Amino acid sequence: MIEKLADYVNNNHALVRQGRFINYSILVGVGETDFIIRIDGGRVTGVRHRQLNIDSGRFAIRAPTEIWEEFWRPMPKRGHHDLFSMMAAGLAQIDGDLLPFMQNLQYFKDLLGALRPASIGN
Amino acid sequence: MPTFEPIVGRYISMVVAGDTMRIYVEEAGSGIPLVCLHTAGSDSRQFRHLMTDPSITDHYRVLTFDLPWHGKSNPPIGWREIEYKLTTGLYKETVVAFCQAMELNQPVIMGCSMGGRIVLHLALEYPDDYRAVIALEGADRLKPYYDTDWLHRPDVNGGEVAAGFVSGQIAPQSPSEYRWETLWAYMQGGPGVFKGDLYFYWVDGHFDDRSVQIDTTRCPVYLLSGEYDSSCTPERTRDTAERIKGSKAVVMKGMGHFPMSENPALFREHILPVLKEIRVNN
Numbered sequence: 001m002i003e004k005l006a007d008y009v010n011n012n013h014a015l016v017r018q019g020r021f022i023n024y025s026i027l028v029g030v031g032e033t034d035f036i037i038r039i040d041g042g043r044v045t046g047v048r049h050r051q052l053n054i055d056s057g058r059f060a061i062r063a064p065t066e067i068w069e070e071f072w073r074p075m076p077k078r079g080h081h082d083l084f085s086m087m088a089a090g091l092a093q094i095d096g097d098l099l100p101f102m103q104n105l106q107y108f109k110d111l112l113g114a115l116r117p118a119s120i121g122n
Numbered sequence: 123m124p125t126f127e128p129i130v131g132r133y134i135s136m137v138v139a140g141d142t143m144r145i146y147v148e149e150a151g152s153g154i155p156l157v158c159l160h161t162a163g164s165d166s167r168q169f170r171h172l173m174t175d176p177s178i179t180d181h182y183r184v185l186t187f188d189l190p191w192h193g194k195s196n197p198p199i200g201w202r203e204i205e206y207k208l209t210t211g212l213y214k215e216t217v218v219a220f221c222q223a224m225e226l227n228q229p230v231i232m233g234c235s236m237g238g239r240i241v242l243h244l245a246l247e248y249p250d251d252y253r254a255v256i257a258l259e260g261a262d263r264l265k266p267y268y269d270t271d272w273l274h275r276p277d278v279n280g281g282e283v284a285a286g287f288v289s290g291q292i293a294p295q296s297p298s299e300y301r302w303e304t305l306w307a308y309m310q311g312g313p314g315v316f317k318g319d320l321y322f323y324w325v326d327g328h329f330d331d332r333s334v335q336i337d338t339t340r341c342p343v344y345l346l347s348g349e350y351d352s353s354c355t356p357e358r359t360r361d362t363a364e365r366i367k368g369s370k371a372v373v374m375k376g377m378g379h380f381p382m383s384e385n386p387a388l389f390r391e392h393i394l395p396v397l398k399e400i401r402v403n404n
Binding site: 075076078079081082083084085087088089098099102103105106109 | 267268272277278279282283285286287289290291293294295349350352353
């Protein structure tokens with residue numbers, strides 16, 4: 001599912017504008033699979049499986065597959081509806097350099113939430 | 123003729139912790155005084171829907187004010203020399219000073235989030251001064267899940283990160299219009315104010331060791347919390363209600379941490395019966 005992220009993000013002009021200063025990769029772990037997501041000017045320009053152990057991103061957000069699946073449902077259960085809520089509930093974790101994450105917090109919440117049908121908050 | 127809302131805003135001076143504070147206060151309606159306390163990092167605008175609801179204002183004089191440092195209330199003179207940090211004592215003193223300055227007789231106090239915590243402290247300390255307390259998203263013990271230093275530093279936009287911190291506290295079911303209005307207020311807080319409020323909310327306000335002493339026969343306690351609240355969770359609300367014997371707790375399905383501002387139509391379904399019960403019992 002996450003492979004299609006560019007389709008959902010790049011046509012969302014408000015979201016792209018919100019992330020216009022972002023030019024780096026992040027890592028998203030879906031279960032045992034790590035994805036490197038490249039962002040340029042707020043647009044997703046690449047989503048690929050992590051090929052090398054040395055591949056990484058500025059920060060990594062990881063959750064079990066079933067947690068992401070619930071997060072991406074049209075109306076997620078409580079605790080699964082937001083990145084911070086998932087962390088509060090112990091369902092997800094973030095590692096790495098948190099500064100770029102915090103500088104663009106709502107962007108990253110909405111970036112990953114963009115895979116949800118009729119994204120919450122739009 | 124202009125069509126005004128029934129809300130009237132004014133300023134009042136009151137002394138808090140030795141400082142004369144210029145406080146912004148709004149009110150609407152007549153009847154039993156109902157003082158509404160806003161959440162950490164926001165201001166009194168959160169209660170605007172209650173204040174334009176005749177089902178409430180026909181029976182209650184609804185008052186709300188911006189805490190010092192918040193909204194249109196000033197910080198104390200010399201604020202640049204102070205790191206703002208809300209303590210339990212300062213918060214209690216502020217609410218008591220407001221009620222005295224407004225010459226309120228046995229008001230009902232309703233607060234949300236940190237406001238929902240302080241009303242429990244007030245019920246314990248001054249049970250005969252209040253007709254009842256209503257804790258929205260209020261519990262006697264919470265567990266922090268983020269580092270508040272992110273909220274006040276020069277390399278992170280304070281307003282945007284504050285809104286980003288709490289955006290997930292709004293239920294996914296809540297209308298987009300009110301979601302973003304709630305977050306807009308968060309984006310407008312002064313530097314370090316949300317962080318300073320969270321000192322009370324996350325650190326200083328715990329009193330689960332004393333909440334059991336609240337006498338609900340002298341001061342009725344109502345607890346209303348949203349299903350999607352990640353800080354004052356339904357579980358923590360129920361735990362609090364178990365400790366406060368005689369309190370009444372409701373978990374609002376499909377609601378988050380800001381019931382009065384994120385979903386006013388759903389909130390009135392929960393709050394009207396509570397306000398009616400308080401009115402009838404008095």
